[in-house]
Amino acid sequence: MSRRAAFPALLAVLAMLPAPLALAQARPCPPGTRVLRQDAAGSLLPAASRVTLPGGMHLDGIGVGAREIELRLSSPDGFRCTASLVAPDRPGAATHRRWLALAPSGDPRCRDAGDLLLAAIDDALPGSPWVECRADVPATEALALPAGSGTSRPLVLAVGALGLLLAGIGLVAAIVLSFRREED
Amino acid sequence: MNPASRSKASLVLALAAGGCIMAWRMGGPEPALWLDTIGDQKLVTDCLDAGHCRFEGMHASVPGIRVATGWATARTLLDHLGISPTQVHQGINVLEGLVVPLAGLAGLEVAGPGAALLSALASGLLLHQLDLQHGVLYNSRPVPFAGALFLLLALQAVRRRSVLALVLASTMAAVTANVHPVNGFLGLSAIGCGLLFPARRLRMAGLALAAFAIALFAGAPWMWVANLRLLFVEGGFRPHGAQGGDILTGDLLPWMAVGMAGVACLVLRPGRDPSRRRDAAAVLATLAPMALVFLASVLTRAVPMSDKYLAALVGPIALALGWPAAQAFGALLDRTALRTRLQALPPRLRNAAVIAGPWAVAAAIALMPADPRVPRGSGGYVGPATLTLPDVSALADRLRDLPGWGQARLFRALGHPAAGDILAFLQLLPPLPDVPDDPDDRARLLVLKVPGDRVPATLPAGWFEVRRRGGMALVAAPIDGWIDWHRFKACSLPPPSPGDDGCRDLRYVPDPDAPSPVPLGMPVLPSGTPATLQLRLDLRVPPAPAEHVVVLPPIAGLCPGRVVEVEGARHEMSGDGTRVRLLGAGADGSDGRMTVRWDLDGRPDQTCFYDGFPPLLLEGTPEEVDTLLAMLARTRVAAGGAP
Numbered sequence: 001m002s003r004r005a006a007f008p009a010l011l012a013v014l015a016m017l018p019a020p021l022a023l024a025q026a027r028p029c030p031p032g033t034r035v036l037r038q039d040a041a042g043s044l045l046p047a048a049s050r051v052t053l054p055g056g057m058h059l060d061g062i063g064v065g066a067r068e069i070e071l072r073l074s075s076p077d078g079f080r081c082t083a084s085l086v087a088p089d090r091p092g093a094a095t096h097r098r099w100l101a102l103a104p105s106g107d108p109r110c111r112d113a114g115d116l117l118l119a120a121i122d123d124a125l126p127g128s129p130w131v132e133c134r135a136d137v138p139a140t141e142a143l144a145l146p147a148g149s150g151t152s153r154p155l156v157l158a159v160g161a162l163g164l165l166l167a168g169i170g171l172v173a174a175i176v177l178s179f180r181r182e183e184d
Numbered sequence: 185m186n187p188a189s190r191s192k193a194s195l196v197l198a199l200a201a202g203g204c205i206m207a208w209r210m211g212g213p214e215p216a217l218w219l220d221t222i223g224d225q226k227l228v229t230d231c232l233d234a235g236h237c238r239f240e241g242m243h244a245s246v247p248g249i250r251v252a253t254g255w256a257t258a259r260t261l262l263d264h265l266g267i268s269p270t271q272v273h274q275g276i277n278v279l280e281g282l283v284v285p286l287a288g289l290a291g292l293e294v295a296g297p298g299a300a301l302l303s304a305l306a307s308g309l310l311l312h313q314l315d316l317q318h319g320v321l322y323n324s325r326p327v328p329f330a331g332a333l334f335l336l337l338a339l340q341a342v343r344r345r346s347v348l349a350l351v352l353a354s355t356m357a358a359v360t361a362n363v364h365p366v367n368g369f370l371g372l373s374a375i376g377c378g379l380l381f382p383a384r385r386l387r388m389a390g391l392a393l394a395a396f397a398i399a400l401f402a403g404a405p406w407m408w409v410a411n412l413r414l415l416f417v418e419g420g421f422r423p424h425g426a427q428g429g430d431i432l433t434g435d436l437l438p439w440m441a442v443g444m445a446g447v448a449c450l451v452l453r454p455g456r457d458p459s460r461r462r463d464a465a466a467v468l469a470t471l472a473p474m475a476l477v478f479l480a481s482v483l484t485r486a487v488p489m490s491d492k493y494l495a496a497l498v499g500p501i502a503l504a505l506g507w508p509a510a511q512a513f514g515a516l517l518d519r520t521a522l523r524t525r526l527q528a529l530p531p532r533l534r535n536a537a538v539i540a541g542p543w544a545v546a547a548a549i550a551l552m553p554a555d556p557r558v559p560r561g562s563g564g565y566v567g568p569a570t571l572t573l574p575d576v577s578a579l580a581d582r583l584r585d586l587p588g589w590g591q592a593r594l595f596r597a598l599g600h601p602a603a604g605d606i607l608a609f610l611q612l613l614p615p616l617p618d619v620p621d622d623p624d625d626r627a628r629l630l631v632l633k634v635p636g637d638r639v640p641a642t643l644p645a646g647w648f649e650v651r652r653r654g655g656m657a658l659v660a661a662p663i664d665g666w667i668d669w670h671r672f673k674a675c676s677l678p679p680p681s682p683g684d685d686g687c688r689d690l691r692y693v694p695d696p697d698a699p700s701p702v703p704l705g706m707p708v709l710p711s712g713t714p715a716t717l718q719l720r721l722d723l724r725v726p727p728a729p730a731e732h733v734v735v736l737p738p739i740a741g742l743c744p745g746r747v748v749e750v751e752g753a754r755h756e757m758s759g760d761g762t763r764v765r766l767l768g769a770g771a772d773g774s775d776g777r778m779t780v781r782w783d784l785d786g787r788p789d790q791t792c793f794y795d796g797f798p799p800l801l802l803e804g805t806p807e808e809v810d811t812l813l814a815m816l817a818r819t820r821v822a823a824g825g826a827p
Contacts, residue, residue: 156237160261163254170356174336178289
C-alpha cells in the first residue's frame with residue numbers, strides 16, 4: 001500500500017475505534033439492566049406444549065436467553081422458523097401481554113404460532129420473568145437488555161443536528177456542483 | 185447566469201414543481217395515525233419531557249437488529265425546535281418531491297436533457313410503485329430523497345474527480361444508514377465510486393470508507409454499538425431460516441433488473457465516448473451492492489423482503505432506466521433522420537420546445553394518479569376514514585372543554601376502529617382530567633370520520649363536529665348506550681387448548697403492564713388466519729318504553745361482526761344478525777344479554793384490523809343510528825365486496 005493510501009486507511013481504522021471500545025465495555029448483566037430469569041424456563045415448556053398451533057406447526061424447542069425467549073417451530077412440509085418473545089417495552093413488538101411481547105416476524109405462520117404461544121407462556125408465568133442486575137449480583141451468562149436511559153438530551157439533540165446538517169450540506173453542495181462547469 | 189445554466193435551472197425548477205405536487209398528493213397534508221409514528225413520538229416525548237432519552241434504536245424485523253436512531257434523534261431535535269409532526273410530514277413530502285429533480289439532475293449530468301427528463305419521469309413512477317406508506321410519518325419516508333442525493337453526489341465525485349463530493353456522498357450514505365441499517369450498503373457504493381477515481385483509487389476508496397465510518401458512528405453511536413455487540417459478542421444476527429423469506433412486496437424488482445441490465449450494456453458498449461463507460465460504472469456502483477444483497481436475501485430466504493428496503497435506490501434505478509432509454513431514443517432519431525428534421529425547425533420553435541418540454545414532463549409527473557390513503561398493512565387500522573394526528577389533537581382539545589370526559593371514561597367509552605391508536609396518541613398529548621369512570625355510566629363516544637357532505641346540517645343533540653379538513657369531517661357522537669361495557673365475557677374461538685375454553689370475564693380497564701393502552705385480558709388473536717372473537721355483553725334495558733338499535737356496519741377494513749343471540753330482552757333481529765332492534769320492556773322490564781361475534785381476518789379477499797379492543801359496534805336510538813349509517817354510507821361495503 002502506498003503512503004498516500006495509508007493515511008485514509010489509518011483514518012478508517014480510527015473511525016472504527018468506537019466499536020472495539022464498546023465491545024470491551026460490554027459486561028454481562030451490568031447494574032441497571034435486566035435479564036430473563038433462567039429458572040423461569042421450567043414452567044414454559046409444559047404450558048407451550050399444550051397449545052395447538054395453526055397450520056400443523058410444531059414446537060421443536062424453547063431457548064431462554066438473557067433478553068429473549070426463542071421458540072423454535074417447524075411444520076410437516078419442512079418449513080422452519082423461530083419466534084422471539086421479548087420484553088413488552090421493546091419498541092415495535094407485534095403483540096404484547098403482561099410480561100412478554102412477540103418480536104416482529106415477517107412470516108405469518110411464525111407470527112400466528114408465536115401469538116398463541118405468547119399467550120400460553122405469559123399466562124403460565126407466575127410473575128415477572130425479568131430480574132434487575134445489581135452490583136452485588138453475579139453476572140448471568142449472556143448480555144443484558146439496557147433497562148433505562150443512558151443518553152443525555154443535549155447529546156441526542158446534537159447528534160440529530162449533525163445528521164440534518166450533513167444532509168443539508170450535501171443538498172446544497174450537489175446543487176452548486178451541478179451548476180458548475182465540468183473541469184474536464 | 186449563462187444560457188446553459190438558465191436552461192438547466194428551468195428544467196430543475198419544472199421537475200421540482202412537478203415532483204413536489206406529486207409527493208404532496210401522495211402524502212397528504214397530515215400524517216396518518218399510525219403505530220410507527222406513535223412509537224417514534226413516544227421516544228421523542230420521553231426524551232424531551234421526561235428526560236428519558238433511549239436512542240439505542242428500534243427493533244427491526246430481523247431479530248436483534250436495531251434501526252432508526254438517526255431518524256429518532258432528528259425527530260427529537262425538530263420537536264425541540266417547535267416543529268410539529270405535521271410540519272415534519274409536510275417537509276418530508278417536499279423532500280420526496282425533490283427525488284424527481286435530483287434524478288433529473290443526475291440524468292443531465294451523464295447524458296443531457298433527454299436522459300434527465302426520462303429519469304425524472306421514471307423516478308415519479310417508481311415512487312408510486314415503491315411499498316412506501318406516503319401518508320405516514322416514519323423513518324422510511326426520507327430514504328428515497330437521501331438515496332437520490334447520494335446518487336447525484338457520487339456521480340459528481342466520479343465525473344468531476346471531486347474529493348468534496350466523494351466525502352459528502354459517503355457521509356450521505358452514513359446518514360441514510362442511520363435511518364435504516366439496510367442503507368449501509370450505500371457505503372460500499374461510495375467506496376466503489378472512490379475506486380473509479382483515476383490514479384488515486386485506493387486513496388479515494390479509503391477516504392470514502394473513513395468518511396462513511398466516522399459519520400456512521402457519530403450519527404448513531406448507541407445503535408451501532410448495540411448492533412456490533414449483537415454481531416460480535418452475542419453471536420451474530422442469526423437470520424432465522426425461513427422466518428422472513430417471502431417477498432412481501434416486490435414491484436420494484438423487475439424495474440431494478442431492467443435498469444441494471446441497461447446500465448451494464450452501457451458499461452460493456454461505451455460507444456464513441458469512452459467517458460460514458462466510467463459514468464455507467466459509477467451508476468452501476470451506486471446500484472449494485474444494495475441490489476445484489478437484496479436479490480441474495482430473496483434467493484436465500486434469509487430475511488423478510490419488501491421493496492421498501494430499496495427506497496434508497498429509487499433515484500439510481502430511475503437513472504438506470506432513463507439513461508439507456510434516452511440512448512435508445514437518440515439512436516432511433518438518428519436512424520430515422522428525425523433528428524435532422526427537428527434541427528431544421530425554426531429556432532424560435534426549438535427554443536419553445538426546450539422550455540416547454542420539462543414543464544410538460546413535470547405536469548405528467550404532477551398528475552400521476554395518487555391515492556393518499558394509507559395502504560393496508562400491519563401498522564394500524566386502514567379504512568376509508570383513517571384518522572390523522574391533528575384529528576386526534578383536535579378531539580382531545582374538544583374533550584377537555586366538555587365536562588365529564590376523563591381518561592378512564594374515554595378508555596371505556598371510545599368507539600372507533602382504531603380506538604387503541606387514538607388512546608395511545610392521546611397519552612402523548614396534555615392529559616384529560618383524571619376522574620374515575622362511573623360504574624353506572626353507559627355512555628359511548630362514537631368517533632367517525634366521514635365525507636363532509638354527508639354530515640347533516642343539524643346533528644342530533646349532544647353530537648358535535650370536531651373538525652373539517654380536505655372534504656372530510658370528524659364527528660363525535662356521544663350516545664346513551666344500553667350495552668354495559670364495564671364488565672363482559674370475551675371468548676376466542678376455537679378454544680386455544682383442550683383445557684381452556686378461551687373465555688374470560690373481563691372489566692373494561694387498561695392493562696397496567698402494557699406499554700400502550702389495551703384492555704386487560706382481551707384475547708390476543710393471531711392475525712392472518714381465520715379466528716373468531718365472541719363478546720357476551722350485558723344489556724341495561726330501561727323500564728320505560730323505548731327503542732334502541734344495535735348495528736354492526738360493514739365498513740372496509742373493519743372485521744365483520746354479527747349478533748348471534750339476545751337473551752332476556754324483547755328484540756327484533758335481522759336475518760344476518762348485523763342489526764338488532766331492542767325494545768324497552770315497560771314496567772316489568774328486565775336486563776338482558778347479547779352475544780356478538782366478529783370474524784377476524786375471515787373475509788376471503790382481505791384482512792381486517794383487530795388491536796385488542798372490541799371492534800366497532802354502533803348503537804343508539806333509531807334516529808341516531810340512521811344518522812350514523814347515512815354518514816357512513818360511502819364507507820360501507822357490500823358483503824365481501826370492495827368499498
